[in-house]
Amino acid sequence: MNDALHNIRIWDDLARRQNAVNNLHPLVKLLTTIFYLIVVVSFGRYEISSLLPLIFYPVVIFSLAELPLGEVLKRIAWAMPFVIGIGIFNPVFDHQTVELLGFTISRGWLTFISILIKCVLTVAAGILLVATTGMERLGAALRMIRVPRVFVLQLLLTYRYISVLGNELARMLRAYSLRAPGQKGIKREAWGSLTGSLLLRSFDRAQRVYAAMCLRGFAGEYNSGAMAKIGAGDLGFLAGWSTFFIMARLYDWPLWLGSLLTGVF
Amino acid sequence: MHMADALISPAVGGAMLAVTAGMAAYSAKKISGDMDEKKIPLMGVMGAFVFAAQMINFTIPATGSSGHLGGGMLLAILLGPYAGFLTMASILLIQALFFGDGGLLAYGCNVFNLGFYTCFIAYPLIYKWFTHRGLTSKNIFWGATISALIALQLGAFSVVLETLASGRTELPFASFVLLMQPIHLAIGLVEGLVTAAVVAFVWKARPEVLEKAAAGEAMGNISIKKVLTGLVVAVVIVGGALSWFASSSPDGLEWSMERIAGTAELEAPAGIHQALSDLQSKTAFMPDYGFKASEEEIVEAAAAEEAAGTWPAVDAGTSVAGLVGGALTLIMAALIGYVISLSKKKGSRAAA
Amino acid sequence: MSHHKVEVSNLHFSYPDGHQAIRGMSFTIFHGESVGVIGANGAGKSTLLMLLMGILFPDSGEILVGDTRLTKKTLPMIRQRLGMVFQDPDDQLFMTTVGDDVAFGPRNYQLDEAEVESRVIEALTQVGIPHLKDRAPFKLSGGEKRAAAIATVLSMRPDILIMDEPTSFLDPQSRRRVMGLLKSFEHTKIITSHDLDMVLETCRRVIVIKDGLVAADGPAGEILKNQPLLDGCGLEMPLSLQSCPNCGASKYEVE
Numbered sequence: 001m002n003d004a005l006h007n008i009r010i011w012d013d014l015a016r017r018q019n020a021v022n023n024l025h026p027l028v029k030l031l032t033t034i035f036y037l038i039v040v041v042s043f044g045r046y047e048i049s050s051l052l053p054l055i056f057y058p059v060v061i062f063s064l065a066e067l068p069l070g071e072v073l074k075r076i077a078w079a080m081p082f083v084i085g086i087g088i089f090n091p092v093f094d095h096q097t098v099e100l101l102g103f104t105i106s107r108g109w110l111t112f113i114s115i116l117i118k119c120v121l122t123v124a125a126g127i128l129l130v131a132t133t134g135m136e137r138l139g140a141a142l143r144m145i146r147v148p149r150v151f152v153l154q155l156l157l158t159y160r161y162i163s164v165l166g167n168e169l170a171r172m173l174r175a176y177s178l179r180a181p182g183q184k185g186i187k188r189e190a191w192g193s194l195t196g197s198l199l200l201r202s203f204d205r206a207q208r209v210y211a212a213m214c215l216r217g218f219a220g221e222y223n224s225g226a227m228a229k230i231g232a233g234d235l236g237f238l239a240g241w242s243t244f245f246i247m248a249r250l251y252d253w254p255l256w257l258g259s260l261l262t263g264v265f
Numbered sequence: 266m267h268m269a270d271a272l273i274s275p276a277v278g279g280a281m282l283a284v285t286a287g288m289a290a291y292s293a294k295k296i297s298g299d300m301d302e303k304k305i306p307l308m309g310v311m312g313a314f315v316f317a318a319q320m321i322n323f324t325i326p327a328t329g330s331s332g333h334l335g336g337g338m339l340l341a342i343l344l345g346p347y348a349g350f351l352t353m354a355s356i357l358l359i360q361a362l363f364f365g366d367g368g369l370l371a372y373g374c375n376v377f378n379l380g381f382y383t384c385f386i387a388y389p390l391i392y393k394w395f396t397h398r399g400l401t402s403k404n405i406f407w408g409a410t411i412s413a414l415i416a417l418q419l420g421a422f423s424v425v426l427e428t429l430a431s432g433r434t435e436l437p438f439a440s441f442v443l444l445m446q447p448i449h450l451a452i453g454l455v456e457g458l459v460t461a462a463v464v465a466f467v468w469k470a471r472p473e474v475l476e477k478a479a480a481g482e483a484m485g486n487i488s489i490k491k492v493l494t495g496l497v498v499a500v501v502i503v504g505g506a507l508s509w510f511a512s513s514s515p516d517g518l519e520w521s522m523e524r525i526a527g528t529a530e531l532e533a534p535a536g537i538h539q540a541l542s543d544l545q546s547k548t549a550f551m552p553d554y555g556f557k558a559s560e561e562e563i564v565e566a567a568a569a570e571e572a573a574g575t576w577p578a579v580d581a582g583t584s585v586a587g588l589v590g591g592a593l594t595l596i597m598a599a600l601i602g603y604v605i606s607l608s609k610k611k612g613s614r615a616a617a
Numbered sequence: 618m619s620h621h622k623v624e625v626s627n628l629h630f631s632y633p634d635g636h637q638a639i640r641g642m643s644f645t646i647f648h649g650e651s652v653g654v655i656g657a658n659g660a661g662k663s664t665l666l667m668l669l670m671g672i673l674f675p676d677s678g679e680i681l682v683g684d685t686r687l688t689k690k691t692l693p694m695i696r697q698r699l700g701m702v703f704q705d706p707d708d709q710l711f712m713t714t715v716g717d718d719v720a721f722g723p724r725n726y727q728l729d730e731a732e733v734e735s736r737v738i739e740a741l742t743q744v745g746i747p748h749l750k751d752r753a754p755f756k757l758s759g760g761e762k763r764a765a766a767i768a769t770v771l772s773m774r775p776d777i778l779i780m781d782e783p784t785s786f787l788d789p790q791s792r793r794r795v796m797g798l799l800k801s802f803e804h805t806k807i808i809t810s811h812d813l814d815m816v817l818e819t820c821r822r823v824i825v826i827k828d829g830l831v832a833a834d835g836p837a838g839e840i841l842k843n844q845p846l847l848d849g850c851g852l853e854m855p856l857s858l859q860s861c862p863n864c865g866a867s868k869y870e871v872e
């Protein structure tokens with residue numbers, strides 16, 4: 001609970017700082033991230049070494065933006081269970097063996113490792129995007145690629161009220177647990193009333209928010225302010241990384257490097 | 266059951282993104298077209314509500330375990346299908362961004378699995394069917410429970426299809442289905458019962474909230490025909506995208522599958538790479554990047570090739586090269602990161 | 618300058634559940650006046666404010682702002698002249714940054730972005746928080762939130778300010794600061810509150826409401842000293858007007 005709120009706060013804080021990455025145009029960062037994800041995901045299931053150069057992107061962004069390593073790793077670990085849950089069946093179902101350094105290893109493990117690497121890379125890229133951009137600038141970027149206003153406004157409102165309703169819920173849960181000591185969750189009889197009360201409060205709040213919006217001239221249109229122009233530096237960022245991603249996709253650099261070395265020595 | 270980026274292929278992710286973007290655009294148009302701007306703050310706050318409600322731990326009687334709410338069905342019932350769908354979409358986007366729950370490429374899959382079935386299938390066809398003769402506690406209970414249950418089953422089945430179409434896992438269809446559906450039967454039951462309990466509570470405490478949702482809906486009566494048309498369109502788009510992709514790359518969906526951990530042969534590029542590889546083959550005592558494959562291995566590889574059709578020979582030499590190169594790549598990445606951080610720190614100290 | 622006048626005549630309103638919240642109110646507030654609206658919980662203060670803002674519509678009776686009658690048609694025009702600060706700033710700060718929130722109103726009225734920007738800075742400076750422009754609302758203290766909420770209204774340059782309980786949930790210092798702000802505004806002001814000391818300091822005139830009716834209307838100094846009236850309406854004399862239990866002296870002498 002508090003963890004979730006903490007999460008939103010921490011990324012929000014990080015995104016508000018001034019640094020080279022944070023100051024890039026949000027749309028450019030969004031596009032770079034999406035391109036990166038496509039490239040990572042496009043690798044087949046047996047690829048491991050060729051995937052590795054792609055780690056340069058998160059590492060460089062991470063260092064440039066001076067993000068806290070622990071938080072980023074925690075986020076990645078959080079996302080792993082489902083992927084592990086599905087991926088772990090690869091070694092179970094694929095017993096074909098491959099010889100590696102004199103060891104015989106099941107091919108399933110290779111595909112499993114490939115999935116894990118992809119999981120780390122994709123989750124890291126997503127987290128780096130929010131942590132360097134922040135929700136409101138992402139909203140503006142979404143507007144620039146013509147995502148409907150209704151959706152963007154509603155997205156920003158949801159983001160805004162998570163902390164308000166989260167705090168409201170935390171108070172309700174505290175009150176509940178004080179009267180139900182030693183109980184781990186919410187018992188059946190209270191499912192409807194506890195959640196329902198929160199819902200009704202939220203409903204009333206929505207009406208007040210709507211009133212507040214109307215009083216300030218809201219008529220269904222959301223007018224975000226002017227957006228910064230995309231500069232040469234932004235384009236350079238996009239072009240530079242895209243080239244890197246394409247090169248990484250086309251050639252297996254680590255293999256080449258490794259064979260050069262193992263060949264030489 | 267959020268789909269993760271790591272489990273999908275670009276074709277599947279892209280196709281699902283296109284489909285859900287279409288649905289979202291249509292829903293957004295519906296809402297602005299009906300001048301239902303009152304719904305926007307309601308959607309926003311309800312999205313936050315579902316977010317908060319997802320964190321409540323519901324103890325499941327007689328099991329000692331606990332479950333959580335997904336919220337898709339609840340949103341459909343409270344806001345109607347179009348607003349419910351958009352709200353679910355924004356919840357999933359925030360989850361993908363801030364929590365790494367499902368990724369940006371898998372976003373389309375997740376919106377489809379958790380938003381489409383609840384709002385456009387289960388709500389109009391099941392919940393409405395149960396409650397069309399009027400809201401009573403009994404109707405609400407059965408309508409909410411069964412629709413949530415079925416929506417989740419459909420969603421889970423979609424996860425299976427999307428994963429298999431992406432070809433990143435080895436799970437056979439039957440085992441995957443047998444794994445997913447029963448788990449989601451249990452999850453869906455909790456989802457359904459919680460949804461029913463909440464809707465029933467709201468209906469007793471403030472019936473006008475539900476009535477408003479049902480009435481203010483220019484969308485309560487989605488016809489089955491429309492739903493089916495939408496579904497057919499979706500299938501055509503997804504199918505089309507997949508088959509286009511399959512035919513445009515020689516090896517079908519898994520176009521890059523043969524590029525295994527140790528790729529048999531680098532696509533020989535012109536120029537510098539060629540020169541370097543020439544140099545390498547001259548200096549290397551292991552030509553063609555590989556150790557001499559043992560006979561056993563060749564037999565095995567051949568057998569595998571026959572079996573899988575796409576599995577090329579793996580030889581230990583390329584694997585070693587891959588391992589060494591991979592380790593070096595990682596070390597270099599770490600080094601670069603370290604150097605940047607170091608210079609950053611120095612910079613800020615100098616500035617201070 | 619009659620166009621800043623607010624005239625309420627014979628106003629009736631009941632909620633959909635049948636509860637009669639306002640049962641025939643009439644009063645007129647003139648340009649430049651500062652009026653405190655007080656009454657016990659459930660007396661109908663918030664309901665009255667919502668009627669004034671056109672969030673609710675009366676069953677009968679009418680509201681004139683200047684010479685314009687408040688109807689659905691005149692609503693946009695009237696709302697531009699009235700600014701309301703809500704009791705809970707979280708309802709009013711719905712955007713992701715304070716700056717966007719303050720800009721929300723001006724942008725809706727299609728001002729160009731340079732004008733919007735200057736109004737945002739002006740409003741934030743007026744309430745003393747220009748440095749919080751890029752902050753997220755959930756990271757503000759209670760007092761800062763209140764100031765930001767007031768700024769969202771000021772950026773629309775209203776003629777009349779309406780505030781519901783502007784000092785609730787504030788610590789003594791923040792309360793002081795908000796009171797200082799209120800006193801500094803030249804606008805016509807309508808303020809509801811249970812904080813009668815604040816009302817005494819910031820308002821010249823007081824309207825007492827009881828069960829949806831106007832129970833008293835007059836100069837703040839007189840009404841807030843009228844013990845029997847206040848008792849009858851479920852209120853208590855401001856501390857500053859109560860005589861000292863030890864020496865019998867009163868802190869303030871109100872003229």
Ligand SMILES: Nc1ncnc2c1ncn2[C@@H]1O[C@H](COP(=O)(O)OP(=O)(O)OP(=O)(O)O)[C@@H](O)[C@H]1O
Pocket residue numbers: 632633634636637638656657658659660661662663664665
């Ligand atoms: N949405 C509603 N539906 C029905 N009755 C309502 C509603 N809102 C308020 N009321 C009733 O109308 C009456 C006046 O409420 P109002 O909120 O105006 O009081 P108030 O003077 O602002 O009280 P407080 O000092 O507690 O803020 C109360 O009896 C209240 O119960």
Ligand SMILES: [Mg+2]
Pocket residue numbers: 662663664781
């Ligand atoms: Mg009130």
